[in-house]
Amino acid sequence: MGSGSTTGRRRGAPGPTVDRDVPALIVKFGNYPLHHGGVGAIRSLGRLGIPMYAITEDRWTPAALSRHLRRPYVWPTTGTEEPGRLVEGLLRVGRLIGRPAVLVPTDEEAAVLIAEHQEELAPAFLFPRTEAELPRRLASKQGLHELCTEHGVATPEAAFPASYADVVAFAERARFPVVAKNREAFVRRHRPAVRGTTRIAGPRELLALAREWGDAPGVILQEYLPREEAEDWIVHAYFDAHSEPRALFTGVKVRSWPPHAGMTACAYVVDNPELAGLAAQFVKRIGFSGIVDLDLRFDRRDGQYKLLDFNPRMGAQFRLFESESGVDVVRAQHLDLTGRAVPEGEQRAGHRYLVENIDLPALLAYRRSGYTTPHAPARADSTELAWFAADDPVPAFAMLGRMVRPGVRHLYETYEARSKGRGGGA
Known part of the structure; x- marks a missing residue:
């Protein structure tokens, strides 16, 4: 089962043998329907035959329209609800699924809620067990800074x-x-x-x-770490119950939107054993289990990798990374939590990831500034698109529709206002 969204000479590995009797549920809180990470997770596990479910804002979100999704559970939330209400809602979804499902949180609110209510959620779901307070502390800028200072990890x-x-x-x-x-x-x-x-x-x-x-x-x-003297690196990994990495990947962020400070728009796989070792050591020291998405900036002035963000959950751009054995971090978690071995394998080299709806403005902004990423390869052997996939095209069209609709509404309202103005002056 190759990756339908990969173009170029190389394609994804067939993928590991998974337990298809154990479904997975994408968990997100808040109103952000254009989330490509959730779509990527649905495709990654769905292509292996795993029954996929997702919490969505409505039935017309891109994730809800993926052919790899068995059923969306429409549950509009703001992320500000009382935790007890969110736990009750999750348990209700679990009863509808009818069997324990692997939870895949896509935001900090979901990751923290799961960690802080492990005992209530454990009978209905499968998820990494970690210290209850740790994800909230890692998601906090102050909490992360304190942990870095405590464990000797460089940070601004x-x-x-x-x-x-x-x-x-x-x-x-x-x-x-x-x-x-x-x-x-x-x-x-x-x-x-x-x-x-x-x-x-x-x-x-x-x-x-x-x-x-x-x-x-x-x-x-x-x-402030000046971009002229720095490089943006990312680490995605899955750590087991003993905080050992079962899948660990490194790459460089070439463009983001907003420029230099926002979501990844374009990134490349780049092997960095030193960075991988630093990340694994830090996670081992703090005792975290689960998927992580780390943002670091290499400061050429002092030669240090400085940790900026520690997301205790799947990152939106996780599909940049896959091993030669067909394992990404979401697949590694499902394999581990269902008692299967996680196949070893080097990360596939020469791979690039593009987020179509934000990379074009990011590209224009970076070209105007004249900034380039020193470690970015001159070319990619293969490219994975965040939204479009040949075997699952509808989410991409849904994304375009949601982006275009506000603009069309604005044009229509402007036209109506001008028409009324002309009519009043006749």
Whole structure:
């Protein structure tokens, strides 16, 4: 069963032998229907004959329309619901599936909920068991910074102001530019202090922003690593109950959207044994089990890989990586949790991953800036598209429809307004 979305000379490996009696459920909370990672997980496991289910916002999300999905469970959520309500909803879905299913969370809210309610969810689902508080701590910028400091892992210098006065004191001593981020991952469902990673040029700009943060700023102020002196690397892996890597991959992020600070738009597989060793060692020390998606920046000024983000769940671009034995991190988890051996194999080289709907604007932005990634290969032997797959084309068309619809609505409303204006003046 080759990967239907791979183009070029090489195609995916046939894939390992899995337990087709054990289904899988894609779990996501919040309203973000254009999520290619969930579609990728449905295809990856579905192509092996595993019954696939997914929680979706409605019946017309791209994930809900995949031919590899047996059934979508329409359950609109915001991510701000009481945990008890979300646990009840998950158990209700589990009863509808009718047999224990492997859980595949695609966001921090789902990963944290599963970890913190393991005992209630265990009878209905299969998932890696880890320390209940650990995923929430890893998803927090402050919690991750503390863990890195505790275990000697390089990370950008950071401050965590508790008041406006703390921001003023920081502005007086800091070396600008600096970066502001929301301290907790979950704040995006409420009222974030900043929209995303925000570069701040100087003290005046910082203080102007801080006036809007209230008495308790929920931000981290972090050292800025100039892109001219840095490289963006990613690690995707699955760790078993003993925090041993059963599948571990490394690559470089070539483009992101928004530029230099957002979701991966284009990435390449690049072997990096040093980085793989650093990641495995850190995960072993903290005792995490499950799928991880790490973002690191190599700072050429001091020769260190600095950990920026630790996502305790599947990353949206996980299909960049597959071993020569046909294993990706989602397949590795299913194999391990169902008692099957995870076949060994080197990561397939020369592979590229593109997210069609965001890579074009990212490409234009990067070309204007003149920035290139030093370790990006000159060419790829094969390319996997996030949305389009020859054996499953409908999700790509659904994605396009959802992107075009707001623009069409805007054009129609503009036309109506102008028509009324002309009519009133006649």
